[in-house]
Amino acid sequence: MKAPCTIGIVVNPHRPKAVEAAEKLVQLLTESGVPFCSPCVFDARAPTGFAKDVESHLEPANILVTLGGDGTLLAASRYAAPRGIPLLSIRLGGFGFLAEVEPHEIEWAVRRILSGEYSIEERIMLHAVLLRGGTETAESLALNDVVVTRGALSRVVLVRTEVAAGYLSTYSGDGVIVSTPTGSTAYSLSSGGPIVHPSVPVILITPICPHSLNARSVVLSDEETVLLTVESSDEAMMTADGQVGFTLQQGDQIRIKRADVKARLIKFGLRSFYDNLQTRLRWADSFGT
The missing domain is CATH 2.60.200.30 (Probable inorganic polyphosphate/atp-NAD kinase; domain 2)
Structure with missing residues (x-):
């Protein structure tokens, strides 16, 4: 039997849009009756209002959602990988090559997670x-x-x-x-x-x-x-x-x-690695036109 989903939230507190998205995610999970851990940060320099004792705070979580850029996902992966916890990255940073979901897709992504409609992509560490x-x-x-x-x-x-x-x-x-x-x-x-x-x-x-x-x-x-x-x-x-x-x-x-151990990234099949090369690394740009 599949274990109940408890979502841990990791946010980049230095990005206002990420903080705003975390507040909306908390509201969505509360209204949906989904167990979650309040937003936390891996940055000890972060402002007050976020949990910083990450290990004890995220202990109940069996899925982590990161709100920020690639750096937020990288920090969360070092915590999550030894525990086998899957990660979903929301693109709220400057680059977001590793992000799976755009901000406007958060509610849709949460629904897919709760229904088990996702795959896991393992990454070497x-x-x-x-x-x-x-x-x-x-x-x-x-x-x-x-x-x-x-x-x-x-x-x-x-x-x-x-x-x-x-x-x-x-x-x-x-x-x-x-x-x-x-x-x-x-x-x-x-x-x-x-x-x-x-x-x-x-x-x-x-x-x-x-x-x-x-x-x-x-x-x-x-x-x-x-x-x-x-x-x-x-x-x-x-x-x-x-x-x-x-x-x-x-x-x-x-x-x-x-x-x-490996990082376990949640995937919905929205974008391939090659799509990201074209849209985020601008691989397909034509020069001189």
Whole structure:
């Protein structure tokens, strides 16, 4: 027997339209008699009025609805994936490539969820572990990417890159991106990486502004483990999805592999991956006309 639906609401409090949509969603769920958790945020800097103790607050939820942009979904995915909770993203941010539903479709989408008329699309995630002196000191999941980059005032960063078979390259530049297929349309794309359909089981390595004409993206099997070692003495940073960050020291290593959990995205079949390439990345634009 299917468990009753309890909806958790995650909102970007810095976007007025997202806050307004959250209020309307709460009203809709209340009038429909659907159990829900009041809106919460993953941003500790958010204004008062939103729950910030996310783990305890969202514990009853078995579906999460995110109201914001892709960043809101990325933050929610790191919470939801280990718990197997499906995610529905409402496009209320500036880009929204990962969003499934437009704001005017919220009520329709909720009705479809309650009637079970949706599918689940699983997305590969990464698990990154920071090693200092051989000891694991931090870890994070990432739906888009794990990035090692130079500090704000530093020179180029040297990142030794290895895979299971051995040494791959030492990149000299602004850093290195290790991304999932989902992340192939994010930072990796802007750094010259390829676009990869989210169903393809691969991991991408893309150098950022490499100081070499020979450094290019590499596409690996998602069975690979990537090991990045900071060889330069200047300041460097590691980030996961651009949201979780750690300061790096010379000799620090980041071990990255496919996570044991996956993000589970709710889909209604409204738009395909290729539709989003055309409408949100403007893939089909004609230049000079």
